[in-house]
Amino acid sequence: MKGMEHMTTFYFVRHGKTELNLSLRFQGGEIDSPLLPIGIEQAIQAGRYLCDISFDMAAISTQKRAMDTANYILKENKFLDGVTVQYQDSLRELKFGKREGAEIDHTDQQTDYLRNRPDLYDPTTFDGETIDSLVQRSTDTIEKIGEKxxxxxxLIVAHGVLLITLINSLIGKEKAHWRQGGPLANTSISILEKDQLTNVYTVKSFNDISYQTQNEEA
Structure with missing residues (x-):
């Protein structure tokens, strides 16, 4: 036990690679596609990498690609007895509205803002969700879990845009820099510690895929 330190350690994992990731289409909070064989393999490897961590809780997005990834990870864990597993809508990916499933156009201004200047991102014309909404709902969930x-x-298993904006927001970066360091690799692991006394989050590991033995070509 960590005694009186009161540190919550969060292991943030992005879901495995999917068919829509491969075809470079928008895959937001209202659409899903199956994990590719490489995505499954990487999730299993992530699980083996984390197999000796005794998790108190796993909070998982209610989207199938995240739930499947979490199942492969947890299946490898040696300490599952008594783990609380919760599926949460608040951990679903940013909703892209009418752009869900559409091919990503890198010349589009809003796409550029989403990637590089999230403070300027405005999804109104295609009925998408705002970055503020995404960060608010995910942060609320993380704070509640930390208190508990x-x-x-x-263990948190969720999505690329959600995780990079959430992590950067938690460590205190300005909104313009919420996509810094992204995109997160599929099944990458980022570890943050929250000091419950000071409410400060510290990055212990970021976008770690060092455990992967298969590369993207496999």
Whole structure:
């Protein structure tokens, strides 16, 4: 036990690679596509990498690609007895509205803002969700979990845009820099510690795919 330190350790994992990732289409909070064989393999490898971590809780997006990834990860874990597993809508990906499933046009201004200047991103014309909404709902969830498990290890399995904006927001970056360091690789692991006394989040590991033995070509 960590004694009186009161540190919650969050293990943030992006879902495995999917068919829509491969075809470079918008895959937001209202659409899903199956994990590719490489995505499944990487999720299993992530699970083996984390197999000795005794998680108190796993919080998982209610989208199939995240749930499947989490299942492969948890299946490898040695300490599953007594783990609380929750599926949460608040961890679903940013909703792209009418752009869900559409091919990503890199010349589009809003797409550029989404990637590089999230403070300027305005999805109104295609009925998408705002970055503020995404970060608010995911942050609320993380804060509540931290309060419940002040000394816990928590697995979070979610999505690329959600995780990079959430992590950057939690560590105090300005909104213009919420996509810095992204995009996160599929099944990458980022570890943040939250000091419950000071409410400060510290990055211990970021976008880690060092455990992957298969490359993207496999």
């Amino acid at each position: 498990y002040p000394d816990g290890n928590v």
